[in-house]
Amino acid sequence: MTIRPVLEATDLKVAYGGNVALDLSHIAVRERELVGVVGANGAGKSTLVNALLGWSRGAPKVSGKVMLDGRDMSALPPHERVRSGLLLIPEGKLVFTQMSVEENLATSVDVPHDVQGRRHYSVDDVYALFPRLYERRHHLGSQLSGGERQMLGIARALRLGPRALLLDEPSIGLAPRLVSTVLETVRSLVDSGLTVLLVEQNVRAAIEVVDRLVLLERGRIIAEGPASEMRDNPRIAEAYLGAHVA
Amino acid sequence: MNFTQQLVNGIVLGHAYALIAIGWTVLLGVARLVNFGHGQMYMLGAFVTWYGVSRLGLPYFVAIPLAMLIGVAVGYVMQRVMLQLTLKQDLVSIMIVTLGFGYVLHGAAALFFGSTGQILETPFSVKDIYWGDLWITYQDIAIVIAAILFFAALKYVIDRTRIGRLARMVAEDPQLAQLAGVNVRRVYLGVFAFEGAAVALAAALVAPRTPILTSMGFDEVIITFVVVVLGGIGSVTGSYVAGLALGLFTAFFGAFVSPAYATAAAFAVLIAVLVVRPGGLAVSPGAR
Numbered sequence: 001m002t003i004r005p006v007l008e009a010t011d012l013k014v015a016y017g018g019n020v021a022l023d024l025s026h027i028a029v030r031e032r033e034l035v036g037v038v039g040a041n042g043a044g045k046s047t048l049v050n051a052l053l054g055w056s057r058g059a060p061k062v063s064g065k066v067m068l069d070g071r072d073m074s075a076l077p078p079h080e081r082v083r084s085g086l087l088l089i090p091e092g093k094l095v096f097t098q099m100s101v102e103e104n105l106a107t108s109v110d111v112p113h114d115v116q117g118r119r120h121y122s123v124d125d126v127y128a129l130f131p132r133l134y135e136r137r138h139h140l141g142s143q144l145s146g147g148e149r150q151m152l153g154i155a156r157a158l159r160l161g162p163r164a165l166l167l168d169e170p171s172i173g174l175a176p177r178l179v180s181t182v183l184e185t186v187r188s189l190v191d192s193g194l195t196v197l198l199v200e201q202n203v204r205a206a207i208e209v210v211d212r213l214v215l216l217e218r219g220r221i222i223a224e225g226p227a228s229e230m231r232d233n234p235r236i237a238e239a240y241l242g243a244h245v246a
Numbered sequence: 247m248n249f250t251q252q253l254v255n256g257i258v259l260g261h262a263y264a265l266i267a268i269g270w271t272v273l274l275g276v277a278r279l280v281n282f283g284h285g286q287m288y289m290l291g292a293f294v295t296w297y298g299v300s301r302l303g304l305p306y307f308v309a310i311p312l313a314m315l316i317g318v319a320v321g322y323v324m325q326r327v328m329l330q331l332t333l334k335q336d337l338v339s340i341m342i343v344t345l346g347f348g349y350v351l352h353g354a355a356a357l358f359f360g361s362t363g364q365i366l367e368t369p370f371s372v373k374d375i376y377w378g379d380l381w382i383t384y385q386d387i388a389i390v391i392a393a394i395l396f397f398a399a400l401k402y403v404i405d406r407t408r409i410g411r412l413a414r415m416v417a418e419d420p421q422l423a424q425l426a427g428v429n430v431r432r433v434y435l436g437v438f439a440f441e442g443a444a445v446a447l448a449a450a451l452v453a454p455r456t457p458i459l460t461s462m463g464f465d466e467v468i469i470t471f472v473v474v475v476l477g478g479i480g481s482v483t484g485s486y487v488a489g490l491a492l493g494l495f496t497a498f499f500g501a502f503v504s505p506a507y508a509t510a511a512a513f514a515v516l517i518a519v520l521v522v523r524p525g526g527l528a529v530s531p532g533a534r
Binding site: 053055057077078079082083087088089090093094096097098099103106107108109111156160 | 408426
């Protein structure tokens with residue numbers, strides 16, 4: 001029996017003006033799976049997660065089909081996809097800087113509590129996951145460090161009851177110690193039932209936590225497979241892990 | 247010159263200015279948008295109230311919500327028409343479209359209400375209080391009380407309620423707000439509708455102080471512009487303080503120098519303030 005993926009996209013194409021930034025025939029993330037998408041700058045990693053949510057700070061032309069639990073999301077605006085349980089933690093600005101941590105964690109929209117597969121995290125749950133946020137709960141978003149903002153970004157998404165989480169470069173700008181802390185937290189979230197698509201430039205760190213790895217180049221998938229196998233993929237090993245392949 | 251009388255005049259005028267400007271303050275603060283049809287929306291609010299009281303025989307307190315309802319409808323229609331421009335933040339087109347909307351409102355109002363001046367008489371505008379040399383109408387007192395209550399309620403809603411948090415999320419970053427599940431289009435529609443209601447309320451309260459004409463509106467836009475910029479874009483508290491300051495300045499300048507130059511002097515103050523504090527009088531950027 002084939003298990004239906006939680007998140008699936010087919011014939012996903014994104015173009016800025018006449019330039020095609022992404023052209024994927026198929027990508028899927030299964031239940032409780034952590035899929036890593038790696039690639040060089042400009043490979044289309046962020047474009048991929050943004051397109052899955054139908055969200056962008058620019059104005060790209062997006063076509064293709066995005067399914068969440070078999071439900072077609074393609075025609076829905078970003079906020080409807082979010083309410084359906086597809087959450088994106090973008091690269092760059094993650095939190096509302098003029099609001100306190102507490103306010104950032106207060107949900108401003110009604111989140112359905114009766115949908116199977118969606119886990120609901122209370123404020124106490126996310127404080128238990130990120131005790132640092134509890135200590136900083138009265139501080140403004142603008143007063144947080146990069147690592148704290150990353151934690152708050154993830155915590156904010158968890159408060160919205162995710163079915164699948166899209167994480168865009170959570171390690172960017174973080175100290176090496178924090179990178180592994182953040183990625184291990186993501187791993188623990190997956191182990192507790194979440195489904196995650198992780199975009200990451202730090203392949204060395206990502207390959208330690210993901211179940212499967214997808215390698216993007218110029219907007220196309222050029223290799224994919226279980227993390228254990230991809231570690232030995234010559235392209236990955238040479239270009240991203242610093243191994244010398246004879 | 248009676249100093250106390252001018253102080254009272256300034257306080258009343260200041261609260262009137264703040265009340266007229268509050269809709270635009272929220273519009274700018276939340277949606278980063280301008281509405282140059284604001285003055286004509288004020289005119290429409292005044293005329294709907296007048297029509298309700300004088301022609302339909304409605305009590306003043308019924309005519310006010312009627313004017314606010316019409317204001318909500320006008321704001322909603324306006325935003326529906328230019329939703330795409332709003333989402334693209336195409337400010338030049340929005341300025342032109344809202345200016346055009348103002349002229350359409352002016353024309354429609356002249357057609358419906360006629361172009362002769364009218365007096366909006368209310369139960370408060372005909373009652374005076376004399377205290378020594380001091381003179382004030384009940385309408386003036388109503389303006390001050392309504393403005394204080396309205397600003398306090400608005401500040402509470404913005405700072406303490408879910409709807410206020412939604413507005414602040416959209417104000418800070420509409421794209422990020424979408425990722426929190428916020429329907430940004432609906433917030434924009436709500437803000438325009440609020441502006442329509444707020445300016446209609448201001449008109450219903452302030453317009454009884456002077457004769458009303460369908461050609462009015464320009465002065466109200468100018469006053470609003472000065473208050474909003476002086477107060478700091480989007481700052482509710484700043485708008486209140488700036489409105490009050492402008493009212494006091496206008497009253498005293500009019501008494502000491504000449505009312506004829508009060509608007510020019512207000513703009514001179516605006517320029518001076520903006521040179522010293524480009525963000526306006528608000529305590530800090532983004533202050534509410």
